[in-house]
Structures are given as C-alpha cells and as structure tokens.
Amino acid sequence: MKTVGLVVEYNPFHNGHLLHLRRSLEISGAEASIAVMSGPFTQRGEPALLSKRARAEMALAAGVDLVLELPILYAMQPAEWFAFGAVSLLDATGVADSVCFGSESGEIAPLALLASRMEGGETPAMREALRQALAAGLSFPAAYAKAASEQGGGDSAAAAALLGNPNDTLGLHYVLALRRLASTMTPLAVRREQAGYHDAGLPAGGSIASATAVRAAIARGESGLNEAAAYLPASSLRVLRREAEAGRMLPSGWEALAQPLFAALITRAPEELALVPEAAEGLEHRIAAALPRLPEPGVEALLAAIKTKRYTRTRLQRLLAHALLNHRGPTFGRDSLARGPQYLRVLGFSPKGRRLLKTMKKTAKLPVVVRAADFPHPQLALDVQASAVHASAFPSPDIREMYADYYAPPIAEF
Structure with a gap:
C-alpha cells in the first residue's frame, strides 16, 4: 500500500490541513497517510490548544490513517532537529514511500540543490557564519537564511529569499534529513494557499x-x-466543542501555565537556568534580572521583557517550555539528538492504519509502542511528563487525562 508521510502539529486541524492532506495523497499517488505529530508542546515552544489525543482524533476523522507522536525531545527543537526527528520516524516505519510538506514556494528543486551544498547538515562553517551574522545585528531568521545561502556558492540571494519563508526553511531540513539518513523516501511539496504561516x-x-x-x-x-x-472541518469543530465543554482546552495558551512556569524560574539560580536547553549567551541572567521588574507575573510580559532581535520569540518560548518541564543536560545535546528517536508511539489509526501497523511488525526499524506502560524508556518518560504538565493546566484537570498515556489506548477510527 503506497503511503505518504506528513509532519504536522494540527493545532488545531483546520481546512488548510485538510487541503494539504488531500493534495499530498494526490501528488504522491498514495493510498494511505502517516502523520508524525507534535505532542503537547509545539515546535515554537507553545502549549498546544488541545491534548495530543484530541488532535489525533481530528486527524483521523479528516482522513489521516496513522498518527505517530513526535517525541518532545525533537518536537521542541530548532528546524534541523525537529525535521531530523520527524523524518527519522517516518523512515523507521518502513512503509512510508514519500514525505510531503507544505511550503511557500511549493518547489523541491531549489531546496534539493541547497541541501546538496549543505551535505552533513549545519556544518561548523555554517554555524560560524550564523554566529557572525547574529553578531552583525541580524535577526535569527535573517541570519540563518544568510548563513545557509552562502554554503557552496550559487545564487545566494535567491537562496536567502527562499529561506526567508518559514515552511521552506523547514522543507530544506526535511530534505537534509532524508540525505543524512540515506532514506529512499521521496520529498514532495504542496504550496501553501490563501493563508500565510x-x-x-x-x-x-x-x-x-x-x-x-x-x-x-x-x-x-x-x-x-x-x-x-x-x-x-465539521469533525474538528465537534471535537473542539466537546473538549471546551469538558474543560480540556487551553485557549489562553501560555498564560494557563504561568504559575508553574514562574515557580520553576523563581526557584532556580541563573547557574541552574544556564543548564536548560536554548539558554546561552547570558540569557539566564537576562531572565533572572527581568523577573522582579515585570509589571505582572504573566508569560507575555516576561517574553516582552527578554525578547530582542537576536533572541526570537520562538527560541524564548522553547527555553521557557524546557524550564517548565525541567529539561536539562546532555539528553538535549547534539550527540543525543543525532541518535534519533527510539520508538514509534502510536496515537491512533484508521482501518488502513491498522493494516499499516500490521505491515510495520515486519518492516519497522524501531519498537512500535501502543501502551506507554509496556515500554519504559527515558525518551518516552519525557513525553508522559510533558502531557501530564499540559493537562494539569486544563480548566478541569483530571488525573486520568494527565496520565492518559498510561490509561487510554490509541484512538481507533472505524
């Protein structure tokens, strides 16, 4: 069964996602789809509106066949490692023939050309070029585009313009990950329409x-x-209304987690904050200095106080999320990330998805995890903890919802 892979967040699943799904199936010629989806926190470091189970349910109702969770070790990372983790999972299924992503350009050729110049990913030379661009006062997105476009020559102006688009930048890293893994999956792109990122x-x-x-x-x-x-889609609206009525939604985003976040920040010395992923170049001191000067103990107020051209909101949100979840140490370092995800966590499946899972028993390169309790692993423990913290902020928190990874089976659509 020809299968296309998607890398998604579905926060929440909307009509643009439905269009992407349908076009991905069309251009890939696939009969089935696998979505690798971020869990309770997104790549930008924001708490998701709904639980991962509710978002997986939306995806299945709209026609996705198998939903796998992207471990939080990769879900809250810059583009390089976010893409590497997601593509690694799709490749590890052994059943995905292609990976199709949305992009502003809708073209693979320029991304593939640039990826060929950046063989091996973000090289030391590129990281040095990035450092120099940041030191020159460019914002991180602009500095990254400049540094990446300069690798290997060619039309650097055109490459920089291409990488000024957030989804094309992610697309570059999907292609790089495919090359890094020597994957046989084909990269495909669907042009974003009507609404920008x-x-x-x-x-x-x-x-x-x-x-x-x-x-x-x-x-x-x-x-x-x-x-x-x-x-x-009508199915997404039904899930949203149900979750809102049940008190399982975070419409205020980060502010719902302000209290535990501030407790985590206040009780740590700057030296401890320096151990949190994304903390570098004195950010820990900037946070510590900003806390007593805030007009109110709100996350938006904190972000406004510490944001600069160099420290983007996305980077700062990821830092705060890592601090909230007590992430630190070599687990989030490059050597650890380069080893890739260690399991395929199933969140839900359709009848076709069930058939894919049956095939994956023979083809998968990693253990297929249906129940978290059956697979004790440090990476998976981080996912369980993140989901529990996220659900604890719901207006009507419930212990079984917080630990649904242990109590609830994957969602099955029939």
Whole structure:
C-alpha cells in the first residue's frame, strides 16, 4: 500500500490541513497517510490548544490513517532537529514511500540543490557564519537564511529569499534529513494557499485561515469559535466543542501555565537556568534580572521583557517550555539528538492504519509502542511528563487525562 508521510502539529486541524492532506495523497499517488505529530508542546515552544489525543482524533476523522507522536525531545527543537526527528520516524516505519510538506514556494528543486551544498547538515562553517551574522545585528531568521545561502556558492540571494519563508526553511531540513539518513523516501511539496504561516486574522469570505488565526478566534470564547467554524472541518469543530465543554482546552495558551512556569524560574539560580536547553549567551541572567521588574507575573510580559532581535520569540518560548518541564543536560545535546528517536508511539489509526501497523511488525526499524506502560524508556518518560504538565493546566484537570498515556489506548477510527 503506497503511503505518504506528513509532519504536522494540527493545532488545531483546520481546512488548510485538510487541503494539504488531500493534495499530498494526490501528488504522491498514495493510498494511505502517516502523520508524525507534535505532542503537547509545539515546535515554537507553545502549549498546544488541545491534548495530543484530541488532535489525533481530528486527524483521523479528516482522513489521516496513522498518527505517530513526535517525541518532545525533537518536537521542541530548532528546524534541523525537529525535521531530523520527524523524518527519522517516518523512515523507521518502513512503509512510508514519500514525505510531503507544505511550503511557500511549493518547489523541491531549489531546496534539493541547497541541501546538496549543505551535505552533513549545519556544518561548523555554517554555524560560524550564523554566529557572525547574529553578531552583525541580524535577526535569527535573517541570519540563518544568510548563513545557509552562502554554503557552496550559487545564487545566494535567491537562496536567502527562499529561506526567508518559514515552511521552506523547514522543507530544506526535511530534505537534509532524508540525505543524512540515506532514506529512499521521496520529498514532495504542496504550496501553501490563501493563508500565510503568521497571518493573524480570519480572511473575509474564505475557508482557509492560519492556525494562528483560528486559535486567536477560539481564545475569544464561544463567539470566536463560531467565527472560526467556517475554517474548520465539521469533525474538528465537534471535537473542539466537546473538549471546551469538558474543560480540556487551553485557549489562553501560555498564560494557563504561568504559575508553574514562574515557580520553576523563581526557584532556580541563573547557574541552574544556564543548564536548560536554548539558554546561552547570558540569557539566564537576562531572565533572572527581568523577573522582579515585570509589571505582572504573566508569560507575555516576561517574553516582552527578554525578547530582542537576536533572541526570537520562538527560541524564548522553547527555553521557557524546557524550564517548565525541567529539561536539562546532555539528553538535549547534539550527540543525543543525532541518535534519533527510539520508538514509534502510536496515537491512533484508521482501518488502513491498522493494516499499516500490521505491515510495520515486519518492516519497522524501531519498537512500535501502543501502551506507554509496556515500554519504559527515558525518551518516552519525557513525553508522559510533558502531557501530564499540559493537562494539569486544563480548566478541569483530571488525573486520568494527565496520565492518559498510561490509561487510554490509541484512538481507533472505524
């Protein structure tokens, strides 16, 4: 059964995701799909609107066949390691023929050309070029685009323009990961349409909006959810309404976790904060100095106080999430990340997905995990902890929801 792999967050699953799924199946000629999905925290370091189970349910209802969790070790990482972790999982299934991602350009050829110049990923030379660009005052996205575009010559201006797009940058790293793994999967791209990655408003008269805009509408309550309905599949809207009524939603995002976050930051000396992933170049001192000067103990206020051109909001949010979850040490270092994910965690499946799982018993390069309790592993323990912290911030927290990894089986769509 020809299968296409997708790397997703579905925060929440909206009409743009549905279009991407359908076009991915179309251009790949696949009969089935596997989605590798971030868990309770996204690549930008934000707590997801809903639990990973609710988002997996949305995906399955919309036509995805198998949903696997991207371990948090990779889910909250810069593009290089986020892409490497996701592509490693798809490759490890042994059943994915291609990986299809959304991009602003919708083209693979320029990404493949640039990837060929960056063989081996982010080389020491590129990291030095990145350091120099940052020292010159460029923002991180602009500095990264400049450093990457200079690798190996060619039209650096065109490459820099291409990498000014967030999804094309991720696409480059998907292609790099495929080369690094010597994977036989084919990279494919679907052009993003109608709504940009950062578009904050719901477009009038349309049916596709960014996830940012959909979440912003939902944060306004019932009226906002009604406004967002036109941009969501009916199945996603049903799940959203159910989860909201049950008190299992975080419409306020980071602010729902402000209290435990501030407790984690206040009780650590700067030397301890320096051990948290993404903390470097004195960021720990910047945070410690900002805390007593805040107008209020809010996450937005803290981010505003510590953000600079060099320290992007995304990087700072990931740092805060790592601090909240007590992440530290060599576990999040390059040597550890280079070893790749150590399991395939199943969140849900359709009837086709069940057939894929049956095939994966013979083809998978990693253990297929259906119940967390059956697979004690340090990487998986981090996933369980992150889900418990995320669910503890729900308006109506429940211990079985916090530890659903132990109690709940994968979601099965029939």
